[in-house]
Amino acid sequence: MCTIKINDAFKSLKESTKRLNIVYGGAGSGKSYYLAQMIILKLIETQRNFLVIRKVGNTLRDSVWSLFLSVISDNNLSQIFQVNKSEFTITNKIEGNQIICKGLDDPEKIKSITVKKGQLTDIWIEEATELNEDDLMQLNLRLRGENEYQKQIWLSFNPISNLHWIKKKYFDNPDNNTLILKTTYKDNAFLDEDYKRELESLKYKDKVYYDIYVLGNWGVIGNLVFNNWEVKDLDDIREQFNSYYNGLDFGFTNDPTAIVKLARKDWNIYILEEHYEKGLDNNQIAKVFKDKFEGYVYCDSAEPKSIRELKQYNIAAKATIKGKDSVKHGIQWIRQHKIIIDKRCTNFINEISTYKYREDKDGNVLNEPLDMNNHLMDAMRYALENLMRMYRKTSYSAGQLGL
Numbered sequence: 001m002c003t004i005k006i007n008d009a010f011k012s013l014k015e016s017t018k019r020l021n022i023v024y025g026g027a028g029s030g031k032s033y034y035l036a037q038m039i040i041l042k043l044i045e046t047q048r049n050f051l052v053i054r055k056v057g058n059t060l061r062d063s064v065w066s067l068f069l070s071v072i073s074d075n076n077l078s079q080i081f082q083v084n085k086s087e088f089t090i091t092n093k094i095e096g097n098q099i100i101c102k103g104l105d106d107p108e109k110i111k112s113i114t115v116k117k118g119q120l121t122d123i124w125i126e127e128a129t130e131l132n133e134d135d136l137m138q139l140n141l142r143l144r145g146e147n148e149y150q151k152q153i154w155l156s157f158n159p160i161s162n163l164h165w166i167k168k169k170y171f172d173n174p175d176n177n178t179l180i181l182k183t184t185y186k187d188n189a190f191l192d193e194d195y196k197r198e199l200e201s202l203k204y205k206d207k208v209y210y211d212i213y214v215l216g217n218w219g220v221i222g223n224l225v226f227n228n229w230e231v232k233d234l235d236d237i238r239e240q241f242n243s244y245y246n247g248l249d250f251g252f253t254n255d256p257t258a259i260v261k262l263a264r265k266d267w268n269i270y271i272l273e274e275h276y277e278k279g280l281d282n283n284q285i286a287k288v289f290k291d292k293f294e295g296y297v298y299c300d301s302a303e304p305k306s307i308r309e310l311k312q313y314n315i316a317a318k319a320t321i322k323g324k325d326s327v328k329h330g331i332q333w334i335r336q337h338k339i340i341i342d343k344r345c346t347n348f349i350n351e352i353s354t355y356k357y358r359e360d361k362d363g364n365v366l367n368e369p370l371d372m373n374n375h376l377m378d379a380m381r382y383a384l385e386n387l388m389r390m391y392r393k394t395s396y397s398a399g400q401l402g403l
Contacts, residue, residue, distance in 0.1 A: 004041060004075050009187035010034040014041070016152070018179040022170060023156045025216030028185035028199055031156050035124055036067035039099060042122075043092050044080060048149055049115040050099045050122045053139065055130035055346070056277055057103020058284075060088055064126050065101055091116060104135055110142070121149045128155040130276075130346050133165050161353035162218040171218070184216050206370055208356065223357040223365050225331055225377070229339035231349060238272050238342070241265060246297040247383030248285070248317070249375045250306055251278060257285055258375035260348065261293050262383055269337045269384070274376060276347040282306050286313035298382040320382045321389075328367065330381040333388050348376045 007030055013021060023031045042048050052064050065088055072078055072090075082091040088101035096117035102110055113120065123139050125131060136153075143151040159167070170178055185191055185199055203210045212219040241263035249258040257280045261273035275288050289297060289310075299307050301319040310317035320326075341348055355377050358366045369377075 004037050004071070006034055006037055007183075007187060007189055009183050010038070010181070013179070013181060014038050016179050017150050018177055019150070019152060020170070020178040021152060021154045022166075022178065022180045023154065023183070024159050024180070025182045025187075026184035026199070026214045027158060028188055028191050028195055029183035029216065030188040030190065031183055032064070032126060033067055033071070035126075035154060035156055036064065036071050039122070039124065040068065040071045040075075040077065043090070043097055043099060044077075046149070047095050047097045047118055048121040049097050049118055050124060051110075051113060051120055051139075051142065052099060052101045053104055053110075053123060053125045054101075054127060055104050055135075056275075057105055058277055058280075059127075060101045060103060062279055064124070068099065068101075104131065104139075107138075110139075113142070119145045119147050121147070122152045122154065124154040124156070126156050128157040129160055129164060129166060129350055132343050132346050133169065134343070158213060159216060159218045160212060160350050162220055163353050164218075164350070167218050182216055185214065206359070206372070209354075209370070209372060212354070219354060221354055221356055223359065224353075225355045225357060225369050226335065226339060226352055228335055228337065229341060229352055231341050231343050234270060234272060234340070234342040237270070241270070244272070244295060245383040245387070246289075246293050246295060247379035247381065248289075248297050248299040249378040249382065250285075250300055250303045251375060252280070253278065256375055258347075258379045259285075259289065259293060259297070260345075260376050260379040260383060262380065264337070264384070264387065267337050269334065269339045269380075271339065271341040271345050271348050271380070273342070274345045274348050276376065282309040283313060286310055286315050289315055298385055300378065300382065320385050327369065327381070330384070330388060331369065333391065334380065334384065348380075351376045 013023065023035060025031060039050050043050070054060050054063060068090055069083070072081055080093060082093050090099040098115050100113060100115065102113065104110065120142060123143060125139065140153060143153065170180070174180070185196060199214045202214055208219060208221055211217050244261055244263050246259065246261050251257045256276045256278045259275040260271060263270045263272060273292060275292060280288070296316045296318055298318050298320050301322055304319065307317045307319050351373055355374055356370055358368050358370045360366060
């Protein structure tokens with residue numbers, strides 16, 4: 001029997017017999033590391049097989065995959081497991097049961113997954129708020145067949161807006177076959193003091209974001225920048241527009257690179273495609289763009305070196321021309337439209353649901369958006385910059401501008 005030291009707050013999860021298990025809460029609570037511990041233990045103690053999912057496959061290496069390797073290394077378990085770093089699989093050398101890590105951006109490979117021995121018994125979805133409801137339904141259908149084990153799904157995430165479909169489906173209408181556990185950094189006995197202070201500092205920057213990202217509460221967010229949006233299935237119309245516009249906001253370590261493809265017709269903005277990923281070099285950004293987008297892409301002008309490199313990779317990259325108050329003017333122009341978001345663009349939905357105006361220490365709303373979790377919001381403005389300039393000389397009433 002393997003002994004792994006875990007936080008007391010999570011001990012009840014390992015014995016759960018529920019079909020759906022939701023582990024959510026604030027940053028730094030240790031929920032993802034615990035689930036990696038639990039799965040490694042179950043791989044040793046049982047013959048269960050796990051499919052571990054992220055929305056985008058390229059995010060696996062620096063997230064769930066690195067957690068599994070850390071648990072194996074920290075507990076001197078390398079002699080028990082065969083680790084295949086190219087296939088992202090971990091196999092119990094004695095029993096043959098496995099962990100298989102996959103991105104949901106390759107649905108055909110998900111459909112064809114077979115385990116080395118036995119049946120697939122469990123699915124862990126990390127950052128589950130990145131998925132839409134159809135994604136989860138399709139994964140749920142993968143858990144079928146009869147054997148001695150109860151089939152289970154594990155969701156882990158930090159909650160965001162209370163408008164999210166997970167909140168509506170599982171929290172507002174709970175059922176008897178779902179376990180929900182909330183944790184925060186205060187439940188993590190292994191968290192260092194510097195990180196605790198960093199989390200607590202958000203209390204003085206924005207109380208709503210502190211409530212969501214630190215205390216792990218579903219956010220009731222006022223002062224939203226955009227209320228003029230809705231989510232639809234755009235499959236039937238996504239190829240019917242005359243023109244498409246792309247925007248790119250650079251990121252790397254702490255922030256994701258965010259790319260959006262959109263169209264505009266009859267004062268509607270259609271959000272059709274997104275990419276949202278940390279750790280991308282410019283050559284990787286170029287590959288993503290060639291795979292999922294086409295045409296010109298307008299980029300943050302603060303990154304001239306990156307724009308030049310993208311051009312060297314034959315990407316038609318252009319720098320934005322920001323100018324004074326470009327963020328405010330861009331927001332005002334976009335607010336004249338209806339924003340219709342394809343249901344698959346979950347990161348865009350998550351951002352626009354929490355994109356809010358700053359407040360001063362007395363709670364007064366300032367005419368400046370909070371510079372946090374706004375990467376696709378910036379990319380949208382970049383994509384539309386040329387169109388905005390065409391209309392810039394037009395006068396609008398305060399009502400038209402949403403003021």
